[in-house]
Amino acid sequence: MSRLTVPKTYKLFIGGAFPRSESGRTYEVTSASGGFLANAAKASRKDARDAVVAARGAVAGWAGATAYNRGQVLYRIAELLEGRRAQFVAEIEEAEGVSRAAAGAQVDEAIDRWVWYAGWADKFAQVAGNANPVAGPYFNLSVPEPTGVVAIVAPQDSALLGLVSAVAPALVAGNAVVVVASERFPLSAISLAEVLATSDVPKGVVNVLTGSPAEIAPWLASHADVNALDLVGAGALDWIDLEIAAADTLKRVHRPEQGADAAAPSLERIVGFTETKTVWHTKSLR
Amino acid sequence: MTGTTLVTARERALAVLGGDPDDATLRRYLHGIPGVDAVGLEQRAAALGTRSVKTSSKAWALDRIISLIDLTTLEGADTPGKVRSLVAKAQNPDPADPATPRVAAVCVYGDMVPYAVEALGAAHGDPDDGGISVAAVATAFPSGRSSLDIKLADTAEAVAAGADEIDMVIDRGAFLAGRYGLVFDQIAAVKDACRRPDGTSASLKVILETGELVTYDNVRRASWLSILAGGDFIKTSTGKVQPAATLPVTLLMLEVVRDWHRLTGHKVGVKPAGGIRTSKDAIKYLVTVAETVGEEWLVPHLFRFGASSLLNDVLLQRQKLASGHYSGADYVTID
Secondary structure, three states: OOOOOOOOOEOOEEOOEOOOOOOOOEEEEEOOOOOEEEEEEOOOHHHHHHHHHHHHHHHHHHHHOOHHHHHHHHHHHHHHHHHOHHHHHHHHHHHHOOOHHHHHHHHHHHHHHHHHHHHHOOOHHHHHOEEOOOOOOEEEEEEEEEOOEEEEEOOOOOOOHHHHHHHHHHHHOOOEEEEEOOOOOOHHHHHHHHHHHHOOOOOOOEEEEOOOHHHHHHHHHHOOOOOEEEOOOOOOOOHHHHHHHHHHOOOEEEOOOOOOOOOOOOHHHHHOOEEEEEEEEEOOOO | OOOOOHHHHHHHHHHHHOOOOOHHHHHHHHOOOOOOOHHHHHHHHHHHOOOOOOHHHHHHHHHHHHHOEEEEOOOOOOOHHHHHHHHHHHHOOOOOOOOOOOOOEEEEEHHHHHHHHHHHHHHEOOHHHOOEEEEEEEOOOOOOOOOHHHHHHHHHHHHHOOOOEEEEEOOHHHHHOOOHHHHHHHHHHHHHHOEOOOOOEOEEEEEOOHHHHOOHHHHHHHHHHHHHHOOOEEEOOOOOOOOOOOHHHHHHHHHHHHHHHHHHOOOOEEEOEOOOOOHHHHHHHHHHHHHHOOHHHOOOOOEOEEEOOHHHHHHHHHHHHHHOOOOOHHHOOOO
16 A cells, blocks of 8 residues: 655754744755755745844853853764764765765764764863963963854755764854755755754754855844854855955854865864953962 | 823713712723624734835834833832933934934833933923923832822822823722722822822823733723723733733724724823833834824824833844844843
8 A cells, every 4th residue: 555755844943943934935955866855945034033033042051051061962962863873864865866875974974073072062171271371470361252153154065064064163162053054955954953953952052044045144144143154165155245244243254165174173163163261360369 | 291180081981971980880881891802803913913014114113113112110120320321221222323213201110200300301301392201100010009098199209209101000909809980089099199289290101900900801991991080091011910011902902092082082092011022013013003093193192112122122123224234232232
């Protein structure tokens, strides 16, 4: 007996919920061979605005959590990803048209990066911070603090690994993220959002938009409530204009990266979206 | 602002009621009013909330919303300094844009009135003439649970200190117990206490606290009762009880105001307060007012928003319209 398939509706991920685009728009996502895969939501500027509001609301809680706790939460994402490995492998295989082995390798690499970045959560401050020598009986401590809301244009030529490589480091320091997923491969991004929604990541800490980066990125770049802009996947856009728009509100900006090494794991990606706070404290209270 | 005098209000009430405003007469009158179609009311309010507002209209609406706001601080932790910063914000809501209109009034507790009056200085005046009024909550706000003498003293003190508007709460317990005559007499007495020695009178806003009245029928009856007793404004809520202002409740009160105007030719104001935090919500209220009683009600002496956080959201929307990109909370003051 044949049965009707039950295809999944891919929606956005904003503030811990999965809304459709406010605009009601969707676009067709096709496989590497051109076959129909699914309809993905096509986010509008108002969805981006809502995502920034959600992210802003989440910053205080996420940045205020202890570094140790953030590390545990990030590690838990890797655990859950491991459990849904088969789903991600199948999705990537279909979307990117790569072999099962290559898709499997991408998922493994993505999981390993979550683990690698999770480990940094309670360690990067020791490396990026410092006890500065000063000419007086004072402790002078520099510590990295999260920048706030980070808008990310995810790498466009990878379904999962690029997204993870851009999102994970921003989360480590305690930033909240609004990420525009790959336009061609948005489905894994929403599946990853399902993982995030069922893990311990507080709502609003990660917000995933699918659709056209060319349409959404300018609104995020000029948004006064966004503190930093990661253009790693914006190489095909007018990213200089985005950088200029971001300069109006003094955002930190990461420039586009190309090729297989794009967003390679590095401490620099964590520290890039932090601000250094320096405090003085007397050495003795005698 | 000069309210109608008690004499004419009482005469008007007597004429409408056809007898003395005692419990029995009021009960006969208020319970003779047709019941509210709750489903229809909520549907109508929801429909009014879906109007598409174009950019040019939105710019007008945002400015109008600001000029209708009673900028409010009603906290136990209010200090003279907080009232002064509230007044500064009322006079100059967006320091980056001097074209931003002023709000209609600042709303504070009675003991904070002198600080508000002092801080306003020359800007103190009738919002219809470009000034900013001082509104004071009185009569044992927010519960209203005290003796009439205390309520009257509370009111008289605020008026003597320079309040232009008094926001009183009705005795919800008495209303729910059916003692309409008592509620009527208390409103009338507070109205009397709003008079100044020179014969003018502070405007009286009557807070129904719709969240405690439970049913739409009660809201309609309380609205009629407050208007009959001489209220210049009927106000939804104190902001201390949930639910506070909702669109259906405000629509219902506007309908009473419309019916009263048709009956007597006398215009009464409406003030939704509490829970209106976004420009989007506030615009829905403007649409509802314009569609129910008409655009001539969108003036400070006939419609107000009781709000504190609404102003910041309106300013953010104004900045968005002016600059073309989204603004953020870092670009408005912290309240």
